[in-house]
Amino acid sequence: MKFVKVLAGAALAVFMFAGLAQAQIKIGVYLPLTGQNAFGGQLELEGVELAAKEIPEALGQKIQLIVMDNKSDKMEANNAVRRLIERDKVVAIIGTYGSSLAMSGGEVAEAAKIPVVGTSCTNPLVTQGKTYYFRACFIDPYQGAGAATYAAKNLEAKKAAVLIDVSNDYAVGLGAFFERSFIALGGEIVSKLKYNSGDQDFTAQLTEIISQQPDVLFMPAYFAEGGIIMKQAKELGAKFRIMGGDAMDNPETVSIAGDAAEGFIHTSFPYDSNMPDMNDEAKRFTAAWKAAYPNKEPNVNAALGYASYVMIIDALKRAGKAEPAAITTALAATKDLNTPLGLLTLDQDHNPQMPVGIIEIKDGKRVYVGEVQPAE
Amino acid sequence: MTSDLFIQNLFNALTVGSLYALIAIGYSMVYGILRFINFAHGDIFMVGAYFIFFAAAHLPWPLAAAVAIGGASLMGIIVDRVAYRPLREAPRISALISAIGVSFLLENLGLVVFTGLPRPAVQPQWMVDPITLGSIRILPLSFLVPAVTAILVLGLLWIVYRTRPGLAMRSISRDIETTRLMGVSIDRIIAMTFGLGSALAAAAGIMWAIRYPQIHPFIGVMPGFKAFIAAVVGGIGSIHGAVLGGVLLGTVEIMAVAFYPSMSGYRDAFAFVLLIVILLFKPTGLMGEKLEDKI
Numbered sequence: 080m081k082f083v084k085v086l087a088g089a090a091l092a093v094f095m096f097a098g099l100a101q102a103q104i105k106i107g108v109y110l111p112l113t114g115q116n117a118f119g120g121q122l123e124l125e126g127v128e129l130a131a132k133e134i135p136e137a138l139g140q141k142i143q144l145i146v147m148d149n150k151s152d153k154m155e156a157n158n159a160v161r162r163l164i165e166r167d168k169v170v171a172i173i174g175t176y177g178s179s180l181a182m183s184g185g186e187v188a189e190a191a192k193i194p195v196v197g198t199s200c201t202n203p204l205v206t207q208g209k210t211y212y213f214r215a216c217f218i219d220p221y222q223g224a225g226a227a228t229y230a231a232k233n234l235e236a237k238k239a240a241v242l243i244d245v246s247n248d249y250a251v252g253l254g255a256f257f258e259r260s261f262i263a264l265g266g267e268i269v270s271k272l273k274y275n276s277g278d279q280d281f282t283a284q285l286t287e288i289i290s291q292q293p294d295v296l297f298m299p300a301y302f303a304e305g306g307i308i309m310k311q312a313k314e315l316g317a318k319f320r321i322m323g324g325d326a327m328d329n330p331e332t333v334s335i336a337g338d339a340a341e342g343f344i345h346t347s348f349p350y351d352s353n354m355p356d357m358n359d360e361a362k363r364f365t366a367a368w369k370a371a372y373p374n375k376e377p378n379v380n381a382a383l384g385y386a387s388y389v390m391i392i393d394a395l396k397r398a399g400k401a402e403p404a405a406i407t408t409a410l411a412a413t414k415d416l417n418t419p420l421g422l423l424t425l426d427q428d429h430n431p432q433m434p435v436g437i438i439e440i441k442d443g444k445r446v447y448v449g450e451v452q453p454a455e
Numbered sequence: 456m457t458s459d460l461f462i463q464n465l466f467n468a469l470t471v472g473s474l475y476a477l478i479a480i481g482y483s484m485v486y487g488i489l490r491f492i493n494f495a496h497g498d499i500f501m502v503g504a505y506f507i508f509f510a511a512a513h514l515p516w517p518l519a520a521a522v523a524i525g526g527a528s529l530m531g532i533i534v535d536r537v538a539y540r541p542l543r544e545a546p547r548i549s550a551l552i553s554a555i556g557v558s559f560l561l562e563n564l565g566l567v568v569f570t571g572l573p574r575p576a577v578q579p580q581w582m583v584d585p586i587t588l589g590s591i592r593i594l595p596l597s598f599l600v601p602a603v604t605a606i607l608v609l610g611l612l613w614i615v616y617r618t619r620p621g622l623a624m625r626s627i628s629r630d631i632e633t634t635r636l637m638g639v640s641i642d643r644i645i646a647m648t649f650g651l652g653s654a655l656a657a658a659a660g661i662m663w664a665i666r667y668p669q670i671h672p673f674i675g676v677m678p679g680f681k682a683f684i685a686a687v688v689g690g691i692g693s694i695h696g697a698v699l700g701g702v703l704l705g706t707v708e709i710m711a712v713a714f715y716p717s718m719s720g721y722r723d724a725f726a727f728v729l730l731i732v733i734l735l736f737k738p739t740g741l742m743g744e745k746l747e748d749k750i
Binding site: 113114115117118151245270271272273274275277278279280282283284286287290303306307310314315316331334335337 | 457460463464467470471566570571572573575583585587590592594663666667668669671673674676677678708709710711712713716717719720722723
């Protein structure tokens with residue numbers, strides 16, 4: 080009888096040991112899955128999940144993703160990161176779409192010393208002076224310069240107007256960077272107007288802008304507001320071209336703005352499922368996506384979500400252990416990492432370098448017209 | 456500012472203002488009868504916009520509008536039955552808090568049921584093809600919204616002043632207990648009031664979605680606030696006041712940006728400043744002087 084007990088005990092010990100060896104690496108994900116940024120957040124999550132399906136293990140341990148919805152809300156983003164760190168004890172975090180959200184969540188991660196890889200938060204302040212925040216996307220000064228270069232060189236615009244959401248860190252930053260670069264390129268800013276998130280009537284601002292007769296209007300809005308801005312501009316008889324930033328990269332832009340979206344141009348990250356010169360990794364990613372989600376086109380957010388996960392796995396492997404400090408050091412040294420967005424190398428401010436993609440709406444369809452190297 | 460530009464802005468102001476007015480009359484009517492600010496009004500507005508979005512996919516537009524208005528007023532009656540009627544005898548503040556609760560509930564329910572993704576609203580094309588007069592461009596909608604507002608106000612006044620339920624409503628606004636003693640079914644009349652208020656909210660939601668063709672669960676929040684300001688500025692409880700307040704608010708917002716483009720970031724703040732200034736000089740609002748004569 081005693082022998083049986085000993086045997087059972089031993090078996091239990093073996094099981095427990097096996098359980099320990101099978102310990103999981105927990106990676107948190109915080110993204111806007113509901114609210115105004117839900118479209119981008121959802122695609123980024125699907126990108127992360129696709130990558131996690133392809134690479135389910137690192138260092139011989141299973142990776143467990145813990146997903147939190149930050150509801151496109153700064154407070155919720157802060158809470159989401161806090162819960163991931165305090166309750167779930169994650170070793171690294173992926174997120175988020177939206178610079179305002181990333182800055183709010185970043186505070187918590189910075190204090191708790193947990194590394195985060197941002198998917199599409201492009202404001203420089205997200206990583207500037209931070210030890211633990213990294214990102215897979217380019218930053219707004221660069222994007223703004225790209226938009227200004229395209230406006231001045233390709234569209235031959237001399238006069239530009241800007242319309243900015245003052246309650247959005249992303250829009251304020253990107254608008255200012257566009258302005259600076261456009262002036263540096265010899266252009267003139269003829270009108271500079273503002274609105275607040277959630278506004279739905281832009282007729283007063285647009286009437287004023289139209290009276291200044293700019294060649295181009297730069298409007299770094301989110302697609303929901305951008306769509307109705309384009310619509311109202313057309314109703315008021317605007318003749319200028321309208322340009323936007325990466326946050327306008329959304330099929331709903333066209334469905335909300337209708338034919339008012341015709342000729343609209345926005346900057347984006349250098350990936351699109353219909354881009355002409357796709358690199359091999361992007362081709363492989365596109366094929367894998369289409370196999371995993373047959374009814375959904377991959378977009379740049381999906382590619383960024385995918386790349387963020389790949390960055391963390393790469394760092395885990397080079398760190399050799401699933402500890403936040405070691406992962407942070409390894410992330411900072413990310414070099415020539417093969418992703419759908421090209422080879423990623425992080426600079427001292429934790430930002431990768433990549434060209435700025437240009438997308439234009441032609442006949443109701445998004446067309447990837449090429450890339451610009453911003454004139455600094 | 457050139458005169459063309461000024462006239463363009465005037466029409467912009469008329470469009471926004473009459474939309475605010477349309478939302479505000481529902482607020483004001485419910486307050487006038489029940490002395491209760493229905494904070495869920497903006498969310499019923501949102502529900503109305505969603506109803507027409509789904510109904511218009513299967514039905515011709517006018518029929519879809521009728522379905523949306525009917526659906527929203529049913530929603531209003533349900534909200535009253537579930538969230539306000541049990542609190543009829545409780546202090547007024549409890550009902551007010553219940554209304555804020557309903558507002559959050561509807562928004563989050565909207566988020567779960569409809570998702571947060573903005574939906575493009577259906578726009579009957581003739582309403583949004585601009586009419587061009589020289590350099591001025593006006594949407595037919597800019598005339599339609601004030602017309603709809605006027606018709607609804609007349610209809611509302613007719614119901615309140617010329618029908619028996621309207622008599623009961625006015626009676627409730629004076630003295631609920633005595634009205635009950637007169638053999639009036641209080642709960643039925645109040646349910647009717649909410650049904651009517653919600654129908655107005657839905658009508659506003661439908662017109663709003665045509666002007667700003669993008670529907671999401673929080674679409675009612677800011678217009679709800681603005682309309683509330685419009686109702687208070689006009690004298691809450693007064694239907695005429697709500698119309699006046701709405702048009703005034705729209706004009707202030709548009710003209711502030713038109714004359715001071717550099718202040719465009721403070722456009723919403725102008726609305727609140729207007730509220731404070733008017734309340735400082737006329738605490739009962741522009742048309743709210745005769746306190747006991749509210750409809």
